[in-house]
Structures are given as C-alpha cells and as structure tokens.
Amino acid sequence: xxxxxxxxxxxxxxxxxxxxxxGLFFWRLLRQLPSALREPGLVVHQLxxxxxxxxxxxxxxxxxxxxxxxxxxYNTLVDFGAEGSLxxxxxxxxxxxxxxxxxxxxxxxxxxxxxxxxxGLMKATDQLSALEMxxxxxxxxxxxxxxxxxxxAMPLLTAIFSAVGIIGGYMIGVTLLGVDTGSxxxxxxxxxxxxxxxxxxxxKSVVFGAVVCWVALFQGYDCVPTAEGxxxxxxxxxxxxxLAVLGFDFLLTALMYGEVG
Amino acid sequence: xxxxxxxxxxxxxFMVLGFAALLFLSLKGSNLAExxxxxxxxxxxxxxxxxxxxxxxxxxxxxxxxGRIASIEFDKDSYMAxxxxxxxxxxxxxxxxxxxxxxTSGLIGEQYVALEPGGDPDNLTEGSEIELTxxxxxxxxxxxxxxxxxxxxxx
Numbered sequence: 001x002x003x004x005x006x007x008x009x010x011x012x013x014x015x016x017x018x019x020x021x022x023g024l025f026f027w028r029l030l031r032q033l034p035s036a037l038r039e040p041g042l043v044v045h046q047l048x049x050x051x052x053x054x055x056x057x058x059x060x061x062x063x064x065x066x067x068x069x070x071x072x073x074y075n076t077l078v079d080f081g082a083e084g085s086l087x088x089x090x091x092x093x094x095x096x097x098x099x100x101x102x103x104x105x106x107x108x109x110x111x112x113x114x115x116x117x118x119x120g121l122m123k124a125t126d127q128l129s130a131l132e133m134x135x136x137x138x139x140x141x142x143x144x145x146x147x148x149x150x151x152x153a154m155p156l157l158t159a160i161f162s163a164v165g166i167i168g169g170y171m172i173g174v175t176l177l178g179v180d181t182g183s184x185x186x187x188x189x190x191x192x193x194x195x196x197x198x199x200x201x202x203x204k205s206v207v208f209g210a211v212v213c214w215v216a217l218f219q220g221y222d223c224v225p226t227a228e229g230x231x232x233x234x235x236x237x238x239x240x241x242x243l244a245v246l247g248f249d250f251l252l253t254a255l256m257y258g259e260v261g
Numbered sequence: 262x263x264x265x266x267x268x269x270x271x272x273x274x275f276m277v278l279g280f281a282a283l284l285f286l287s288l289k290g291s292n293l294a295e296x297x298x299x300x301x302x303x304x305x306x307x308x309x310x311x312x313x314x315x316x317x318x319x320x321x322x323x324x325x326x327x328g329r330i331a332s333i334e335f336d337k338d339s340y341m342a343x344x345x346x347x348x349x350x351x352x353x354x355x356x357x358x359x360x361x362x363x364x365t366s367g368l369i370g371e372q373y374v375a376l377e378p379g380g381d382p383d384n385l386t387e388g389s390e391i392e393l394t395x396x397x398x399x400x401x402x403x404x405x406x407x408x409x410x411x412x413x414x415x416x
Contacts, residue, residue: 041265044272052275091290156279163282166290185289190371194293198286 022218029143029217036144043145043152050111050146051153055160057110058103062161065098066090066168073169074177086179087188090169095192095201096257099162101249104208107154108241112216115146116237119220120230128221143221147213154209155202162201200256207252208245215241292317300350302387303331306361306374307341312397313372314363320346320374327352330374346374348385356381362395372397 036043073089122128122142131138166188173179192198216237223233287293308314311333320328328348336343348355358379365372376391385391 044269047272047275048268051279052271055275055278095286095290153275153279156276156282159279159282159286163285163290166286188290189292192286192291194287194291198291198293202283 018222021222022214025218025221026214028139029147029214032137032140032144033148035140036148039140039145042141043148046146046149047153049114050107050149051157054107054110054153054157057106058157058161059164061102061106062099062164063168065102065161066094066165066170067172069093069098069165070169070172070177074173074179083173083177083179084183085187086169086173087184087186088191090173091166091188091192092197094162094165094169095197097249097253099158099165100201100204100208101245103158103161104154104205104212104245105242107150107157107209108212108216108245109238111150111153112212112237112241113234115150115213115216116220116223116234117230119143119146119217120223120225120233123221123223124225124227124230126225143217147210147217150213150216151206151209154212155205158201158205196256200252203256204249204252207248211244211248212241215244301328301347302350302353302385304346304348304385304387304389304391306344306346306391306394307336307339308344308361308363308394308396309341310396310399311342311344311372312363312365312399314344314374314397315372318371318373320348320376322352322355322376322378324375327376344374353384353386355385357383357385357389358393359385359391360393360395361391363397365398 069090070086073086074083077083077085077089119142122138128138128142131141170184174181174184219233219237219240220230223229314330314333316330316333318330319326320330328346331345331347333345334343335341346361355376356379358381360377360379362375362377363372364375379393
C-alpha cells in the first residue's frame with residue numbers, strides 16, 4: 001500500500017517536472033522568435049517539410065469528410081424536407097469544428113511525429129551537442145524555424161481542408177443527390193458568419209498549430225537519446241498532441257460559443 | 262542552388278493555395294460580403310413581438326433584399342421591441358406609410374422583415390419611424406387561437 005503511494009507520488013512529481021520543463025522549453029523557444037525571423041530561408045525549408053508535404057493528406061481527407069457530411073446530412077435533412085439547408089450543415093460543421101480539429105489531428109500524425117523523430121534523431125546522434133560545441137545555439141537554428149513553420153502552415157492547411165470539404169459536400173449533395181445549387185451556396189454563405197465562425201476557426205487552428213509543434217519539438221528535444229527512446233517519444237507526441245488538441249478545442253469552443261444567445 | 266529555388270517555388274505555391282482557400286471561404290462560404298454594403302440609412306420600426314428575429318437578418322421589399330437589421334432593443338416605456346433597419350441608400354423611395362412585417366422564410370427558416378410600400382408622397386429618410394407594423398407569428402398563440410375558435414364555434 002505504502003509502496004503504491006510512493007510510486008504514485010514519484011510519478012506525479014515526474015509528470016509535473018516534465019510539464020515544467022516543457023514550459024521552460026517553450027519560453028526559451030519563443031525568445032528566439034526575432035533571430036529566427038532574421039533567417040527566413042530556414043523557415044521556408046521547414047514550411048516545405050511541414051506544410052507542402054501535408055497538403056496531399058489534408059486534401060484527400062478534407063474531400064472525404066465533406067463528402068460524408070454531404071451524404072449523412074442529406075439523409076437526415078431530407079426527412080424534414082430541409083435538404084436545402086445542407087450547405088449550412090456542411091459549412092458550419094467544417095469551418096467551426098471539423099476543419100480545425102481534423103487537420104490538427106492529421107498534422108500531429110503526419111508532421112508532428114516527423115518533427116519528433118527528426119529532432120530526437122539529431123539528439124541521439126549527438127548533432128545537437130555538435131552544434132553547441134561549435135557555439136551554435138540549436139534553438140534559433142534548429143527548433144524555432146520548425147515551430148514557426150508549423151505555426152504558419154496550420155491555419156493554411158485548415159483553410160484548405162475546409163474549402164475542399166465544402167466542395168466535397170457540394171459534389172455529393174448537389175451533383176449526386178440533387179440539392180439545388182443556389183440553395184446550397186446561399187444557405188452556406190448566410191449561415192457562416194465571417195467573424196463568429198470563420199475567424200474563430202482560424203484562431204483555433206493557430207492555437208492547435210502552436211500546441212502540436214510545441215509538443216512535438218519538446219518530445220524530440222527531451223527524449224531518451226537512443227533508438228528506442230526516439231520511437232517512444234514519437235508515439236508520445238501523437239498521443240499527447242492529439243489529446244491536447246481535443247482539450248484545447250473544448251476550451252476554445254466554450255470560450256467562443258459558450259455564452260447563451 | 263537550383264534545388265532551393267524549386268523548393269521555394271513549391272512553398273510559394275503552398276502559401277498561395279492556402280490563402281486562396283481562405284479567400285474562397287470568406288467570399289463564397291461566409292457572409293463577409295454582407296458586412297460591406299456601402300452607404301445606408303436607418304429606419305426604426307416598433308414591433309410588439311419580434312419572435313426569433315436576429316440582428317443582421319435581411320430586410321426585403323417584394324422579396325428582394327434591400328437592407329439588414331442593424332439593432333434590436335427593448336423599449337421599456339412602450340414595452341415594444343425597437344428594431345433599427347439599415348437600408349441601402351440606393352433604395353430611398355419608400356413612402357412614409359410603408360408597412361413592416363416579420364415573416365419566416367419557409368416553415369422553419371430564418372425570420373426577416375418584409376417592407377410593403379404604401380402611397381404616401383413623402384419618403385422614409387434617416388431616422389424615420391415606420392408606424393404600421395405586423396409582429397411575428399408565434400406558433401403557440403396561433404394554435405391557441407385555433408383551439409379557442411374551434412371550441413366557441415361548437416356551441
């Protein structure tokens with residue numbers, strides 16, 4: 001019993017310590033923002049790794065999510081003779097919730113894991129130590145450009161996801177099931193508010209991008225520098241980043257749409 | 262060198278694609294266009310019940326959108342809802358005895374204000390009040406009236 005309590009205490013302390021370390025890591029990272037901005041070439045390179053290489057998966061899943069929404073929404077709405085509102089359903093669910101959350105989860109799986117593996121491998125093969133030996137701080141050279149690139153790429157990927165999803169819903173709803181084209185677009189544009197829905201979705205995706213990259217970089221930087229340690233850190237990144245995205249999503253939704261009215 | 266140029270090109274394309282998607286969402290997929298309606302003048306109407314009317318709902322004449330609801334306030338002296346409508350300046354020839362009624366588009370659609378011009382030679386201008394208004398239909402009251410009428414008719 002005592003033994004169990006001791007282990008619980010030790011684990012909690014360790015968890016708190018890791019959380020504190022990650023906070024300090026984030027602070028050290030953010031302080032390098034000006035020096036990373038002075039070398040945009042590094043950020044552009046990471047934008048390719050994180051953004052461009054994620055476009056395909058975002059495009060395909062956005063299209064399919066939109067198509068499924070169109071199909072499911074149509075089947076539910078047609079019972080009430082309200083299939084004209086399909087545009088509202090597809091647009092609001094994509095722009096408010098599914099766009100930011102789904103693309104953040106995909107981003108965590110596609111780009112976050114790659115980030116952790118890359119940075120973890122750098123640590124395991126002593127590349128980070130070698131940089132420090134040459135008096136090069138890895139924070140502005142290695143870590144900050146990656147974080148900044150994720151921060152920039154995430155809202156753009158989310159916008160692509162939502163836009164493609166709306167087109168997917170259009171393809172199924174209008175082309176296949178015969179919803180009126182005009183009512184699809186009119187309902188879509190009249191129910192999606194620019195400030196309340198679209199901008200809030202963008203804010204969500206910016207926060208998710210920052211959180212996912214923070215978790216991924218910290219896990220890579222903090223991993224046990226062995227092949228096994230890097231593997232574990234990669235798994236942890238996907239799990240923690242996904243949970244953080246869902247948690248933050250609830251928090252942000254409650255803040256944005258929580259009040260009655 | 263060539264390699265890094267290609268990379269920069271692809272990243273540039275990605276940025277353009279992302280911003281194009283944002284643009285598409287804001288222009289085609291949201292009501293951004295409704296925020297920029299240019300000059301408008303405000304007309305007030307008092308309703309005894311506005312039902313589910315919301316700010317930014319449309320104001321129509323003959324089914325054509327001519328403006329939007331700017332604000333809805335409760336007037337504590339008259340116990341009426343004071344609805345301010347911003348009407349596009351281009352449409353400035355509505356007579357002073359125009360009637361305003363709250364309608365619903367479809368059975369479960371959004372509520373909007375329909376204006377019906379009358380015959381007065383003077384026109385509505387900034388700040389004028391519409392005297393003749395018709396409140397929203399409240400389903401419960403309608404059903405109540407129907408049931409009451411039925412019961413009294415049976416006698």
